[in-house]
Amino acid sequence: MAGIVYLDLETADADRLWDYGPGFVRLAGFAVGDADVVTTTDIASVVEVVQQADIVVGHNVLGFDLAALERYHGLDLTSLVAANRVVDTLLVARQNDPPLSGKADVQRYNLEAVCRRVLGVGKVAGEGGSALKALAREHGGYDQIPVNHPDYVRYLVQDVHLVRELSRHLVIDDYLWREHKVMWRLNHISKQGFRVDVDLVTRLVAEREARLREQKEFLHREFGLPLDGKKPHTTTAGKLSLEKAFSQLGIEPPRTEKGALATGKEALEKLEAQHRDNEALVALCQALRSFNGDRSMAQTLLDHTSIDGRIHPSVSAGQATGRISVTKPGLTVLGKRDRSNVCERAMLLPDVGDVLIGADLAQVDARAIAIHAQDAGYIAALEPGKDMHSEMAAAVFGEEGWNRQAGQHPRRADAKAITHATTYGMGAAGLALNAGISEQDARRQLAALDAQFPALAGFKRQIREEGKKQIICNAFGRRMRVAPGKEYTQAPAHIGQGTARDLMMQGILRLPTWLLPCLRAVVHDEIVLSVPEHRADEAEKAVLEALQFPHQITPEAKPVPVLAQASDQGRDWLDCYRSEKPWPEVSRAHREQAGCDDPDCTWHQTARSTEGR
DNA sequence: ATGTATCGCGCC
DNA sequence: AAAGGGCGCGATACAT
Numbered sequence: 001m002a003g004i005v006y007l008d009l010e011t012a013d014a015d016r017l018w019d020y021g022p023g024f025v026r027l028a029g030f031a032v033g034d035a036d037v038v039t040t041t042d043i044a045s046v047v048e049v050v051q052q053a054d055i056v057v058g059h060n061v062l063g064f065d066l067a068a069l070e071r072y073h074g075l076d077l078t079s080l081v082a083a084n085r086v087v088d089t090l091l092v093a094r095q096n097d098p099p100l101s102g103k104a105d106v107q108r109y110n111l112e113a114v115c116r117r118v119l120g121v122g123k124v125a126g127e128g129g130s131a132l133k134a135l136a137r138e139h140g141g142y143d144q145i146p147v148n149h150p151d152y153v154r155y156l157v158q159d160v161h162l163v164r165e166l167s168r169h170l171v172i173d174d175y176l177w178r179e180h181k182v183m184w185r186l187n188h189i190s191k192q193g194f195r196v197d198v199d200l201v202t203r204l205v206a207e208r209e210a211r212l213r214e215q216k217e218f219l220h221r222e223f224g225l226p227l228d229g230k231k232p233h234t235t236t237a238g239k240l241s242l243e244k245a246f247s248q249l250g251i252e253p254p255r256t257e258k259g260a261l262a263t264g265k266e267a268l269e270k271l272e273a274q275h276r277d278n279e280a281l282v283a284l285c286q287a288l289r290s291f292n293g294d295r296s297m298a299q300t301l302l303d304h305t306s307i308d309g310r311i312h313p314s315v316s317a318g319q320a321t322g323r324i325s326v327t328k329p330g331l332t333v334l335g336k337r338d339r340s341n342v343c344e345r346a347m348l349l350p351d352v353g354d355v356l357i358g359a360d361l362a363q364v365d366a367r368a369i370a371i372h373a374q375d376a377g378y379i380a381a382l383e384p385g386k387d388m389h390s391e392m393a394a395a396v397f398g399e400e401g402w403n404r405q406a407g408q409h410p411r412r413a414d415a416k417a418i419t420h421a422t423t424y425g426m427g428a429a430g431l432a433l434n435a436g437i438s439e440q441d442a443r444r445q446l447a448a449l450d451a452q453f454p455a456l457a458g459f460k461r462q463i464r465e466e467g468k469k470q471i472i473c474n475a476f477g478r479r480m481r482v483a484p485g486k487e488y489t490q491a492p493a494h495i496g497q498g499t500a501r502d503l504m505m506q507g508i509l510r511l512p513t514w515l516l517p518c519l520r521a522v523v524h525d526e527i528v529l530s531v532p533e534h535r536a537d538e539a540e541k542a543v544l545e546a547l548q549f550p551h552q553i554t555p556e557a558k559p560v561p562v563l564a565q566a567s568d569q570g571r572d573w574l575d576c577y578r579s580e581k582p583w584p585e586v587s588r589a590h591r592e593q594a595g596c597d598d599p600d601c602t603w604h605q606t607a608r609s610t611e612g613r
Numbered sequence: 614a615t616g617t618a619t620c621g622c623g624c625c
Numbered sequence: 626a627a628a629g630g631g632c633g634c635g636a637t638a639c640a641t
Contacts, residue, residue: 101631103618231636234620263621296635297623321631323625330633333623341623365625365630424629434629486628493630497625524625524631 003033005053006167007046008159009065010132010152012143015328017068018193019306020143025068027147029156037160041147047073055085057167059111059159062088062183063316067191081184084177089114089163091179092170094318098471098481101320101490109318115162118169124162131155175477179317182505186315186324188519193310194331195349195530196301197572204298204347215287223284233263233288242288249281263288297334297344304329311348315522321497322478324522331521334573339583339602345574346591348520350530357536358567358576359543360526361504363388368499369423369492371475371553371560372463375455384561389416395452396445418445422460423496425489460492467491475553476502500525503562507547515539528573540566 010027012020028046031037032053040046047069050056058065066086069075080086093114099105107113112124132155136142145152216232219225223245225232232238239261246253254262254271262268268285275281304311314328326332334348335341350356361367366388370378381391390408393415402409409415414435421431432442450457466472467487471479472494478501480494504525511519518529518539527547531539544566550559570576571588578587585591585603596604 234637236638300634319631323631325632327633330624332625333633336624338623344623421629424631426629427627429627430629486630488628489630497631500625526625 002049002052003054004167005049005056006031006160006164007050007056007058007061007065008156008163009068010142010145010147010156011068013136013141014064017064017071018190018312019308022072023143024072026143026145027152027156029160031160031164037157039153039156043069043073047075050075050080053085055087056080057087057089058163059114059166060088060090062086062091062180063187063190063314067187071191077184081180084180086180086184087167087172088180088183089166089170091183091317092172092176093118093166095173095176095179095479096171098479099318099320100481100483105320106318111159111162111166115166119162119165123165124158173477178476178509179478181509183315183317185508185511185516186519186522188516189315189326189521190312192517192519193306193308193312194520195310195351196305197347197349198302198305198309201298201302201305201347205296205302208296208298219284219287222280245284246281249278249284251275251278251281297329297341298347300329301347313521321480321494322474322501323497323524324501326521326523332523336577339600342577342581342583343574343585343602345577346572346588348573350571353532354518354530355533355536356520356528356530356570356573356576357540357543358526358528358570358573359540359547359564360567361500361507361547362563362565364500364503364525364562365423365496366419367551367560367562368475368503369456369459369496371499371551371557372495373453373456373459374553374558375453375459376558378453378456379558379560382560384563387412389413389419392416392419392449396448414445418449422446422449424493425460463491463495464488474498474502475551476506478502503551504547506549506551507562507564510546510549512542512546515542528576536569540569 007028007030009025009029011017012024012026017024025043027039027041028043029037029039030046030049032049050066050069056066062081066075066077066080070077089111090109093109097117099108115124131151135145135149135152139145216225216227219232220227224241226235226237226241233242242263243253243261251271254267268289272282272285301311304313306312311329313326313331316325316327317323319325335344363382367382370382377395381388381395387408389412390402393409393411394402396415396418397411417435418431421434426434428439428442428446431437431446432439435442463472464487467482467490470482470484472482472491473479474495476499478498480498482490482494501524504522504527508522508527515529515531518531519527520530521528527543529539529543544564547564548562550561552559567576567580568578570578574586575588583602584596584598585601590596591603598604
C-alpha cells in the first residue's frame with residue numbers, strides 16, 4: 001500500500017459529471033504522503049495510485065472526484081468506502097465547524113474558504129475558483145482550457161497542497177466514518193438518475209406558456225397591467241397599475257408585512273372571501289392567483305434533463321441540521337399538498353420495466369425528540385399501533401369524546417399542530433393566531449403539554465441552555481450550530497430535524513446493497529426507489545425492514561420505535577400516492593383515460609380548456 | 614453581463 | 626419578555 005494520497009481533479013463543467021462522457025476528467029493532481037505533487041493527464045495511472053492508497057483524501061471527493069473516476073475510469077469506489085479508505089474533507093469540515101442556518105454559510109465550505117479559516121489567510125494564494133472560471137471564459141469552456149496552461153496547473157497543485165495541509169487540522173470522529181458511508185449510498189441518486197417523462201414535460205411547458213399568455217392578456221385588457229416580464233404583477237410598473245386597479249374597485253390594496261403590495265395566495269384568498277359580490281375584484285384575484293403556485297417545475301426539470309432522458313440531481317448535506325438537500329433540480333419541492341400542482345410528480349418515472357416504490361417514516365421528528373427527551377408518557381404515545389396525535393390530544397384536551405376503539409380523537413388535528421409547533425418553539429401568541437383560539441387558551445394548552453410531559457419540557461429547557469454554547473449534538477453525534485440568540489427556537493428544532501435526518505440515514509445504511517442503484521430520491525422522511533416490477537414486493541418488504549427499528553440514545557436509555565409505511569407501487573411518482581390522496585387524477589390509470597366527469601380534475605381540466613383551440 | 618438581496622411560493 | 630424550524634427555486638430590483 002502506498003500511504004495517504006491527496007487528490008484533486010480538473011474536469012469539464014462540473015455540472016456535466018453524469019452526461020459529459022469520456023474526457024470529462026482532464027487533469028489530475030495528487031501527492032503521496034509528503035512527496036511532491038504530481039500532475040498528469042494519464043488518468044488510468046491515477047486510478048492505480050488511488051486503488052493502492054491506504055487512504056485517499058480530497059475535498060468533495062466522494063461526491064465528485066472519486067465519482068468521476070468511478071464513472072469514467074473504472075475506479076472501485078465501493079471497496080474504498082467500505083474499508084474506510086476515503087476521507088472527504090468537505091464532510092469533515094462541516095462536522096468540525098458546522099454551518100449556521102440560512103444562506104449566509106453556503107460559500108463557507110469550498111476548499112479555499114475552509115483553508116482560509118483553518119490554516120489562516122496567508123496560506124491561500126489568489127482566488128482559484130474565480131480564476132478557473134476566468135480561464136474557462138477565456139478559452140470557451142472548462143473543457144477547452146489547455147491542460148498545460150501554467151495557471152491551470154498551478155491552481156491544481158495549490159489545491160492538492162491545501163488539501164494535505166488541511167487534513168492535518170481536521171478531526172475525524174465515528175460519526176464521520178458513518179457519514180462517508182451515508183453520502184456514498186445517497187450518491188447513487190445522482191449516479192443513477194431519475195427517468196423523466198420528456199413528452200409530458202414538454203407538453204406541460206407549452207400548456208403553461210399558453211395559460212400564462214392568456215392570463216397576462218386578460219390582466220392587460222381589464223386592468224391595464226403591462227405585458228412584459230414573466231410575472232407582470234410583480235414588477236414595479238405592474239404593482240403600480242395593480243394598486244390603481246384595486247383602488248378603482250374601491251378596495252384598499254392588500255399589503256405584505258413589509259408594506260409591499262401583497263399578491264400572495266393567502267392575501268388574495270382573504271380579499272376574495274371578503275368581497276364575494278365584487279365580481280370584477282374576484283376575477284382580478286383569480287387571475288392573479290393563477291400566477292401563484294404556477295411554478296415552472298416542468299421547465300426546471302427539462303433544463304436539468306440529460307441526454308439520457310434523466311435528471312441527475314445533486315445530493316448534499318450542507319444544511320444546519322444535516323438534512324439532505326436534493327437539488328438541480330430540487331426534488332424536495334415538488335407539489336404534494338395542493339391538488340393544483342400535485343401532478344408535477346407525474347413527470348418522474350420508474351426505469352423501463354420497473355415500478356416506483358416509496359416509504360415514509362411516521363412522525364419521525366416527534367420520535368427524534370422522544371429519543372432525546374426520554375419522556376415516558378411521550379414515548380408511550382409513540383408505541384406501535386397507537387395513533388400518536390390522538391394520544392397527544394387526549395393528554396392535552398382530555399379523554400372525553402374519544403372512543404379509542406372507534407378511531408381518532410376529535411381534537412386530533414389541534415394536537416398535531418401543537419406538538420409540531422412546540423417542538424419548534426412556537427409561543428402562545430403564535431399558536432393562538434395559528435389555531436384561531438384565544439391567547440389564554442393557547443397558554444393553557446401549552447402549559448398542559450408541559451405538565452403532561454415533564455421530561456419533554458425539561459429536555460427543551462436543557463437543550464436551549466446547551467444551545468448557548470452554539471454547538472449542539474444530535475443522537476448520532478452530528479454537531480449542529482445554533483445561532484446566538486436563537487437558542488429558544490433553534491435548539492429543539494435542530495434536534496428534531498437533525499436526529500430525524502439520521503434516523504432516516506440509519507434506514508438508508510440498513511438497506512440491502514442490491515437496492516442502492518434503485519434509490520431515486522429522499523425527501524426528509526420519505527424515500528423513493530425504482531425497482532424491477534417482479535421484485536417490487538420483495539423490495540418493499542426490504543425497505544420497510546430497513547427503515548423500522550427501535551433506537552436508543554444510550555445503551556441504558558428507553559428505546560423509541562421508528563416506524564415506516566409503504567406507499568403504493570406506482571407507474572410514476574404521483575401514482576405512488578393514489579390511495580393516500582382523495583383526488584382521482586393521482587392515479588395513473590385515471591390519467592390514462594381520455595376524459596372524465598369530475599369538473600375539478602386538474603388533469604383533464606387543461607385538456608378540456610384547450611380543446612377546440 | 615453577473616452577482617446579491619428580497620420576496621413569494623413550494624416542500625418536510 | 627417573547628420567541629415556529631429547516632430548505633430550493635424563480636422572478637425581480639439593484640449594485641457592480
